[in-house]
Amino acid sequence: MYQNMTSLAAQSDLPVLDLRSDTVTQPTAQMRAYMMDAKVGDDVYGDDTTINALEEKMATLLNKEAGLFLPSSTMSNLAAMMAHTQRGEEIIVGRNYHIFKYEAGGSSVLGGAFPYPLEAGPDGGLAPKDIEAAIKPDDSHFPISRLLSLENTHSGQAVSLSRMNACLDVADKHGLVKHLDGARFFNAITKLGVAPTDLVNRFDSINICLSKGLGAPVGAVLVGSQKTITAARRWRKMLGGGMRQAGMIAAAGIYALDHHITRLQDDHDRAAILAKELTALTKFNVTYQDNQTNMLFIEPAPKDIEPLRQHLGERAINMAGGSSIRIATHLDIDDDGLTRIIDGFKSYYS
Incomplete structure (x- = not known):
């Protein structure tokens, strides 16, 4: 059709x-020129200096320890889920959030983690009381509630910091790991008028897509602690996302961060x-x-x-x-x- x-x-x-x-955007002429001049190397060996620069740039921007360049946000989210959870553990997530609805059930099929979906409110955020009710007691009948995955933006809605923090308070109370699917992260902070760190400082990992509003042709960056990113890098390899001389596409991400946020x-x-x-x-x-x-x-x-x-x-x-x-x-x-x-x-x- x-x-x-x-x-x-x-x-x-x-x-x-x-x-x-916004995934249909074409690389601008300036972005294409920047890509053509990129220095490249074998990223699986850690030798692609442009990819290394992109990962460091995003991690620094979000005040996290490390970053990982992946082919897509779907793989980025999946690598994060697999880094944070073990088989039989539970991910609490929005019913219409991308990880649950539009990523082919990867966290369950490939990661063995059980997604527990909650309805998002009119503002795109989850209700703290629903998260609280979803967390399971320590009982062998239930999966272990391990991770809370939030999304911002959701259906183009920038979820407020107050809503996000109220959800994170519940997660912290119960010792849950916290992941943000921020595929359109920079749209969110632009609408909210906040700094990048204001939205992510309490999250253990964040996925950011480069090929939506930022206008790069492909790619996403996962950021978090060094431990999380080391684990996610192993999962990326297993999932087939290890790349070689991919600095040319990483260069588009660097250009986008420098020129397409404002x-x-x-x-x-x-x-x-x-x-x-x-x-x-x-x-x-x-x-x-x-x-x-x-x-x-x-x-x-x-x-x-x-x-x-x-x-x-x-x-x-x-x-x-x-x-x-x-x-x-x-x-x-x-x-x-x-x-x-x-x-x-x-x-x-x-």
């Missing part, structure tokens, strides 16, 4: 505006404008809460979904399908692109 729409959009002379996700506010601003304009159409429900970052969700009438996608596709605008459609702004959508998107929706409903 998506391939057909992309092909349709490609027939236009206009550049394609892809609303499906511009995330532009994505947030454009998402807010788009939400306001689409809400004014009053033709469908628009979900955009006060703590949204670069995402909004629309629910067109079922009869309109495919015709609307077709209409936008003819104007080189790629929109996902489904009953609740996510729209993500990112660095490939500038102000002119935003105007095209708004005009595309208005022309369909006029």
